[in-house]
Amino acid sequence: MATTNRAAGAKTTLQKASQAVGAVFLLVGVLGFIPGITSNYEALSFAGHGSGALLLGIFQVSVLHNIVHLLFGVAGILMSRTHGQARSYLLYGGVIYLVLWLYGLITGHDTPVNFVPVNTADNWLHFILGIGMIALAIMLSRNTRTTRTATR
Structure with a gap:
């Protein structure tokens, strides 16, 4: 059984993955x-399908969408503190992203129900993120080895 309390400065590969995923979400939000x-x-709106802003010219975003990325990033970084929380973040975060993928497939892009907003590129990115996060949670939870980080 894996222990959830690690020595100060020691992190499992799973915790590092959670921290990295969180940092990427934080960066995307910014x-x-x-x-x-x-x-x-200039077409960035708070929420809704009418937001015409595109991150990297591809992914439809709104203020709400960006805030969700920021919060998801902070959650990943904070939950990387313990092995168990890091696993939960990656596993359940992946499930959330698969649900978002389905949401994006089911809702029309130009309907009021698309309040996040998402476009086709977002949908497939959500699918890849969902599968990737779940895979990280499953594959890396088997490895409970810790590594020491350098301290000064």
Whole structure:
């Protein structure tokens, strides 16, 4: 049985993965608010399918969408503190992203139900993220070895 309490500075590969995924979500959330990286920035709305802003010119975003990325990123970083929480973040976060993928497939892109908003590129990214996060949770939870981080 894997222990959930680790020595200070010791992290499992699973915890590092959770921290990295969280950092990427945090970065994406910030980038969604930067004109130039987000094209049509002037069309960024708080929520809804009418937001015309595109992160990297591909992924439809809104203020709400960016805030969700920021919160999801903070959750990943905070939950990387313990092995069990890191596993839960990756596993259940992956499930959430698969549900978002289904939501995006079922709802029309130009309907009021698409409040997040999502487009086709978002849908497939959500699918890849969901599968990837679940795979990380399953594969890395078997490896409970810790590594020491350098301290000064």
